Amino acid sequence: MGNRLTSMSIGAFLAAAVAAPVLAQEILILAEDVPAGLNYDGPTAAIPASQQGMVTLMEPLVGYAAGAVNDTGVTLSDFATFEGRLAESWSFDEATLTWTFTLRQGVVGCDGATFNADDVVYTFARAKSVSGAAPIGWFLSNVGSIAGFGVEVFGDDPAAKELGDAVVRIDDYTVQIRQSEPNQLFLPVLTIFGLLIFDKETMEANATAEDPWSHDYVNNTNAPGFGAYCLDTWTKTEEISYVANPDYFAGAPDIDRVTVRRVPQSSNRVVVLQTGQAQLVTGLTPREFDALRSQDGVSVGGVVGNENLFLHMNFATPPFDNPLIRQAIAHAIPFDQIIANGYFGQATQWMGLVPSSYPGFRASAQFSYDPEMARSLLAEAGYPGGAGLEAFADAFRLSYVAEKESTLGPIANIINTALLDVGIPASLDPLPQTQFGDRQLVKRDLPFAVNDQEKPIGVDAGYAVQLFFVSPENGGINNMVNYRSAAVDAAWAAARVMADPVARTEAVGAIQDMLAADVAWLPIVEYKTQWAYSSAITGLRWYPDNSIRYADLTMAE
Amino acid sequence: MLSRYIIRRLLIGVVQLLGLTVAVFFLIRILPADPVSRLVGMNASAEAYGQAQRQLGLDRPVMTQLAAYLGLAPGQEAGLLQGSLGTSWVTGSTVAAEIAAYLPVTLELITLGFLFAFAVAVPVGMLSALRPGGRADKGVFVYSLFAGSQPEFWWGLLFVYVFFYQLGWAPPPLGRLSPMTTPPDAVTGFMLIDTLLAGRLDKFAEAAHHLVLPVAVLTFVLSGPIIKMVRQNMARALGSDFVLYANAAGLPRAIVARYALRAAMAPSMTLIGILYGFMLSGAVLVESVFSLGGIGQYAVRSVLAFDYPAIQGVVLVITAISLAVYLLLDILHALIDPRIAY
Numbered sequence: 001m002g003n004r005l006t007s008m009s010i011g012a013f014l015a016a017a018v019a020a021p022v023l024a025q026e027i028l029i030l031a032e033d034v035p036a037g038l039n040y041d042g043p044t045a046a047i048p049a050s051q052q053g054m055v056t057l058m059e060p061l062v063g064y065a066a067g068a069v070n071d072t073g074v075t076l077s078d079f080a081t082f083e084g085r086l087a088e089s090w091s092f093d094e095a096t097l098t099w100t101f102t103l104r105q106g107v108v109g110c111d112g113a114t115f116n117a118d119d120v121v122y123t124f125a126r127a128k129s130v131s132g133a134a135p136i137g138w139f140l141s142n143v144g145s146i147a148g149f150g151v152e153v154f155g156d157d158p159a160a161k162e163l164g165d166a167v168v169r170i171d172d173y174t175v176q177i178r179q180s181e182p183n184q185l186f187l188p189v190l191t192i193f194g195l196l197i198f199d200k201e202t203m204e205a206n207a208t209a210e211d212p213w214s215h216d217y218v219n220n221t222n223a224p225g226f227g228a229y230c231l232d233t234w235t236k237t238e239e240i241s242y243v244a245n246p247d248y249f250a251g252a253p254d255i256d257r258v259t260v261r262r263v264p265q266s267s268n269r270v271v272v273l274q275t276g277q278a279q280l281v282t283g284l285t286p287r288e289f290d291a292l293r294s295q296d297g298v299s300v301g302g303v304v305g306n307e308n309l310f311l312h313m314n315f316a317t318p319p320f321d322n323p324l325i326r327q328a329i330a331h332a333i334p335f336d337q338i339i340a341n342g343y344f345g346q347a348t349q350w351m352g353l354v355p356s357s358y359p360g361f362r363a364s365a366q367f368s369y370d371p372e373m374a375r376s377l378l379a380e381a382g383y384p385g386g387a388g389l390e391a392f393a394d395a396f397r398l399s400y401v402a403e404k405e406s407t408l409g410p411i412a413n414i415i416n417t418a419l420l421d422v423g424i425p426a427s428l429d430p431l432p433q434t435q436f437g438d439r440q441l442v443k444r445d446l447p448f449a450v451n452d453q454e455k456p457i458g459v460d461a462g463y464a465v466q467l468f469f470v471s472p473e474n475g476g477i478n479n480m481v482n483y484r485s486a487a488v489d490a491a492w493a494a495a496r497v498m499a500d501p502v503a504r505t506e507a508v509g510a511i512q513d514m515l516a517a518d519v520a521w522l523p524i525v526e527y528k529t530q531w532a533y534s535s536a537i538t539g540l541r542w543y544p545d546n547s548i549r550y551a552d553l554t555m556a557e
Numbered sequence: 558m559l560s561r562y563i564i565r566r567l568l569i570g571v572v573q574l575l576g577l578t579v580a581v582f583f584l585i586r587i588l589p590a591d592p593v594s595r596l597v598g599m600n601a602s603a604e605a606y607g608q609a610q611r612q613l614g615l616d617r618p619v620m621t622q623l624a625a626y627l628g629l630a631p632g633q634e635a636g637l638l639q640g641s642l643g644t645s646w647v648t649g650s651t652v653a654a655e656i657a658a659y660l661p662v663t664l665e666l667i668t669l670g671f672l673f674a675f676a677v678a679v680p681v682g683m684l685s686a687l688r689p690g691g692r693a694d695k696g697v698f699v700y701s702l703f704a705g706s707q708p709e710f711w712w713g714l715l716f717v718y719v720f721f722y723q724l725g726w727a728p729p730p731l732g733r734l735s736p737m738t739t740p741p742d743a744v745t746g747f748m749l750i751d752t753l754l755a756g757r758l759d760k761f762a763e764a765a766h767h768l769v770l771p772v773a774v775l776t777f778v779l780s781g782p783i784i785k786m787v788r789q790n791m792a793r794a795l796g797s798d799f800v801l802y803a804n805a806a807g808l809p810r811a812i813v814a815r816y817a818l819r820a821a822m823a824p825s826m827t828l829i830g831i832l833y834g835f836m837l838s839g840a841v842l843v844e845s846v847f848s849l850g851g852i853g854q855y856a857v858r859s860v861l862a863f864d865y866p867a868i869q870g871v872v873l874v875i876t877a878i879s880l881a882v883y884l885l886l887d888i889l890h891a892l893i894d895p896r897i898a899y
Binding site: 043277 | 588589590591592593594596597602603604605607608609612613645646647648649650655658714717718721722729730731732736737739740845846848850854855858861862863
């Protein structure tokens with residue numbers, strides 16, 4: 001990297017000597033955190049700040065095309081249209097379930113390696129080795145039904161961990177990937193951070209006998225890829241800075257240098273942005289974003305993307321197994337008050353059980369705030385005015401992640417008050433994130449909770465259905481509310497392998513209707529993902545991982 | 558005699574550390590939380606979860622995990638006996654390297670904070686005790702009440718608002734140096750020292766400038782209780798028989814005051830030692846406000862992520878430093894008060 005930076009510096013000097021002076025564009029970003037690691041199969045893969053680092057340094061084979069620009073100036077993604085990133089084009093042979101990718105030529109990574117088919121094969125071989133702390137690459141390949149990426153890789157047979165013939169190099173710039181069954185999630189999973197393409201040459205140069213897939217190097221030093229930026233300096237959990245990759249496939253980014261600094265206090269991020277010493281800040285509370293909206297020289301961009309808030313009611317905990325109680329609660333929620341006071345208007349009522357921006361979404365949940373209806377449903381359930389529900393006081397302890405107190409605390413309070421108003425003996429029970437996660441994912445015994453952290457990484461309504469609502473034995477990985485419906489399981493089993501997209505969309509829509517009728521989750525709002533930045537910055541685009549692509553940004557002189 | 562005492566204290570310290578290590582090892586494992594789910598994310602399959610569990614070694618019996626941590630499992634990874642604190646589950650870096658990066662930031666901050674607090678508290682406390690009920694004494698009462706009435710993070714945010722945002726005197730609360738400044742090579746980890754070792758006075762000045770506000774907050778908050786302690790001990794010493802005798806003998810006022818101060822210092826030093834040990838992790842709020850990546854922030858991050866090796870490492874190191882500070886205090890006591898024998 002040193003040589004490359006030196007040559008860049010010399011190039012910049014010569015350009016300045018013969019042409020009009022060009023000012024280098026630098027921006028300072030303040031965030032809640034900076035990457036703790038850059039390895040998507042490593043220990044920090046689940047942390048958004050680490051994902052931000054990965055997508056800055058590395059590039060996927062395919063991505064989504066840019067869509068419309070919304071009223072705050074943020075460009076959306078067009079999920080109906082895939083475009084080549086490191087892949088130039090591709091074709092699919094239905095008979096053999098084989099995808100053939102033609103790769104871009106002339107793409108050079110930060111360490112001087114030229115991108116080719118070997119890098120793609122290496123990336124999938126590393127994923128199948130399941131040698132990292134968290135096998136995300138394998139998981140996504142499995143979700144996309146890439147042949148050979150089954151659960152057998154976790155057995156004792158070392159041959160099962162070898163790539164085999166499912167991903168093969170045809171020539172320097174052609175790769176074929178074979179699926180084991182029809183599955184429309186194949187292209188969506190290739191867009192996700194967990195299958196970004198590594199620079200094989202640099203990775204192998206940093207491998208050791210104990211660590212042949214270079215996990216230590218990527219956890220602690222660099223993620224060598226073919227992304228828009230190259231790593232310049234990195235102090236874990238403190239600061240990371242990037243310099244533009246002049247050989248990026250889409251051309252050198254407009255901003256030459258990006259520094260991201262960890263500033264834990266959101267109020268400090270606000271005041272530094274206001275003084276103009278930082279150009280972009282993330283992770284503010286809705287109140288802070290709202291206050292900045294009227295500031296001169298500051299823009300607040302936002303998009304209702306895939307962040308949402310819902311009420312979690314565990315079917316395994318009485319009285320949440322009673323449909324009338326679930327419906328009563330659904331009508332006791334003051335949606336408009338939550339939007340106004342919890343999100344300062346930057347949210348909309350969530351009318352479904354998957355993000356409304358995802359392909360296949362159906363607006364099937366039409367709950368309205370009607371306390372009288374809630375009381376009437378409670379009476380019908382045998383609890384007039386809530387009498388008798390005090391026996392379930394423990395079940396009605398409303399949990400939320402304590403670390404999100406500034407955002408979720410006021411909302412949980414609004415819900416708690418509204419439930420008490422109709423006679424439901426609710427109380428508040430904030431839990432630390434790790435404890436919340438343990439009870440949600442592992443024990444699945446969280447009775448009642450406000451949850452705002454479920455964002456399906458696969459941009460597809462069917463993927464979300466499988467993730468959250470199919471029974472665990474049929475593939476429901478995060479069925480946190482113990483929802484079980486034989487009809488939903490059967491409908492998804494059929495829809496999952498439908499080759500016809502129209503029929504699949506209809507089938508997934510019908511599943512969403514079933515989920516809404518059962519109040520599988522109680523969807524409350526979809527809130528805006530927001531960023532505040534200097535008004536000189538334009539070009540911000542939203543991606544479903546909610547990470548910014550710095551190469552999209554331009555800054556006025 | 559003193560050397561025998563020090564050796565005995567060190568040996569007791571090792572036993573204390575071992576006991577604490579084992580206690581912390583079991584305590585964090587009975588807490589109702591799961592580090593694996595944090596590692597793999599909420600949307601991972603059962604197979605991915607199992608793989609992560611094996612990677613962390615959490616699929617092994619708990620006594621096997623303890624043996625491995627202590628370094629008693631032959632042929633396996635290095636443990637405490639081999640000088641290894643393990644590898645962080647959050648970052649993949651060694652815990653020792655991370656503590657070596659975070660600890661100097663906190664030590665620099667609180668040591669400077671205590672030095673300034675001490676420099677302020679001793680003369681003010683003395684002055685206050687010499688004229689009880691006088692203006693200085695009344696001022697000290699109000700100041701102690703004022704500084705101690707609000708938590709340090711609140712003072713920190715207020716200082717940032719006034720001195721950075723409103724007056725523009727202080728740099729932004731963005732850490733030890735400006736984000737656009739390249740830090741010097743880490744030799745000691747102490748930024749003030751490393752900038753001098755690198756011969757960069759400009760960066761030394763910048764580092765000192767960035768420390769002004771956080772050190773001022775600590776000094777402001779810490780000096781209150783130290784002033785009170787010095788004042789009370791000084792007042793007690795001034796009312797004692799030996800001071801009465803010294804006054805009756807006609808010794809100059811300054812010499813009497815020096816005798817009284819010496820008698821008053823021993824209990825004050827104890828308070829400072831206890832406060833220092835507490836602030837090692839208690840400075841976390843000041844670190845957070847000023848974006849200083851110190852050991853307190855590291856501890857909080859580790860606890861929230863249930864990063865077992867990091868939690869164990871932090872507890873061990875902070876305890877070891879506290880024990881060392883207490884030992885140092887005992888030695889200082891002996892030097893201040895020759896009646897103390899070991």
